[in-house]
Amino acid sequence: MAHHNRSGASRATCPQELIELILGNTDSADKQTLKSCALVARSFRPPSQKLIFSDLTILPAGRDSIAALQRLADVLSASPHLALHVRTLHLVQPDFHKPCVWMKSDIIPPVLSMFTNLESLNLRIYNWDSFHSTCEQAIYALITRSFLSSIEVKGARLETNARLLSLLRYLPAGLESASFLDLFAEYWSSLDDPSSPSAELQQLRLTSLHLDSIAPALFDWAIRTVDVKFLRHLHTMVNEDTMDAIQQLLDVAVYVETYHLSFWSIFSHDENPNLENMQGLRTLEITVKLDWEEIEEVEGQDRHNPLNDAMRTLKTAPHTVEHLVLNLEVWNPDELYHFMESGSLEHLGEDRAALRDVVVRIVSRYDHSAALQRGIRYLEGVLYHLHKKGMLTVVTVRPPTYK
Template identity: 75%
Template sequence: MAHYKLSSASRATCPQELIDLILGKTDSADKETLKSCALVARSFRPTSQELIFSDLTILPSGCDSISALQRLADVLSASPHLALHVRTLHLVQPGFYEPCVWMKSDILPAIFSMFTKLGSLDIRVYNWDSFHSNCEQAIYALITRSSLSSIELKEARLKTNARLLSLLQCLPSSLKSASFLNVFADDHLPYRDDPKSAFTELHQLRLASLHLDSFAPTLFHWAIRTVDLNCLRHLHTTVEEDTMNDVQQLLDGAAYVETYHISFGSVFSHHENPNLEKMLGLRTLEISVTLDWEEIEEVGGQGQHNPLNDAMRTLDTAPHTITHLVLNLNIWNPDELSCFGSTPFKHLGEDRPALQDVVVRIVSRYDNHLALQRGIRYLEAVFYQLHKGGMLTVVAVRPPS
């Protein structure tokens, strides 16, 4: 059989669009696979590099060293176009109390200045006092990017409200989603002295999504004064004793919110409950309740306070347009579910004809699986009519250790 040597012109080639489509199916978190793909052929390299740098963490676990940071700086310096691929940036402090290397480095400002197309910023830093001054200013500069559409600030402890306000002042008008989780400001004075003047320099924001799971009243005052509540479609708030009135102001202005997630603490004992009657656009309501009988106290001599009743009274105020209800029960012993009775749920299906489904999630660290099963059976009995009509989904969840 004769053998023929194919010329380069006659070799079969794969269209670049198909290569990009295949590489696009690769998880951007799988950096090692993407690095291997970048070495396959020249046609694989641009898309592989774009995926490698599209989601960047400074610095990943086990890589928190000056040498790793310097290598990143060297790569971006040699190939500045790679920095333009960075769309999502995670700044992570692995431990609560020990500052990591990147927080003390003066290398980062030069790196951050290259991320001119950043779309999403995730900052998980506990102790902001550990920042190198230039590094903190570089983070503020990142936040001001007009390309930024999403920001998440998590587990942040700032010493003063003034410092928190200076960060909020950097938020660009392009922002569409903001999330503040466990953010603390240690003093409660500056915003009370002159609430209006403290917010005069802040941008008016047209957010579609806002998540306030925080104990810092300043954040709620900021949201009330600077966020156009008519633009909100997704809202998540935690209700505490000292933020109840602020949360209510948000709810009164959020007429077009479609999805609302409200979290109650186990010791919440306010004499009033959040009122949702003005949220006329509401379709999905998610309620999270922490149930721990050891923490729940007697209120006004009327016996042990029941956070689940607070949740159901809040549901009673919601418009009848709600089609989806999600109830998250964070509990210790599922057997304690029987303490709550069926009264709050008895006529749920009859009172809300638009309701299409009810999802109940049991979140528990309890080791006894039989107790979880008993908890599920109890909930099915409580929601019997919904269960009979196929509207109830009960999910038992054991969070990772």
């Protein structure tokens, strides 16, 4: 397509749909490239801005200052339509050991009120009790947005369960996915009981729920408010304090298709999670932390071996399971043999006709590549019957550092 200017010369133009298609393939996290694209031509600016602001972080590490926050407020005040592009918002406390600037600033509440089309909210805030009250209320207002479909709360330390329940009460009925990772409430009060009449909690039809936490009140909330008929993806971390509540969830989670179970270090509960009621289960993932020094401290008792706990849980899984993932978190892969002496893995997958594949991940930060390879070969030998059938994949992965 050509466009003729007044001088009679023509210049090539590009259909707007094609421009948006090209920019749509640009990584929204690559802000610098998108900012350059916005300067190419007037037709490039709106789609570039839409991507730049679709995923917004307040404030990234190294930019936590009043000046940076004020610049963001000035930009949105001058061009309020940009706030309508924000679909995913990350509120980050860059330093876990001290409150950051935006948590105590009166600049942030008016900014947050502009994100009316928010769909996903990620809160990575450690010192929750250090919030300025107006800032905390602005976050609660964000949570109530009708378009909000996903929320993640990570690393929060709350003074009481009452603060936790205050957050949970604001979750909207339309929420589809909720993740609570490494969340802790310091102490319990009778006024914090989520089953008490005064605790007005919204009934939720979540399809995905992730409870990687040791806060019992969080599990009590899930039992009371989550309609498990809609739940398809579930992730829980189990320890002695949360075992009974998790079992209550599992007993009614008949429609869950994907379940990820993490064992908290050494699991020494008298019973293991029982999955027999999860008749819709297709993918089962189990994560265990293997620490030989801790095992030695309890004199090698079998019930204290996390791998044995995992295998006992696996035996209760329905025969509908098609995909099995086992994550073995171990520092030195050469220590794997300490946990395999009981033969807990040798008969893995037998008598399970539906099972299609087994993935075993050695999760390790160990730098010795030869030890990592030995770990892979060792597990291939232990699970030779699966390896021979082509059903086994053993890999090593390095977990990302916690930020």
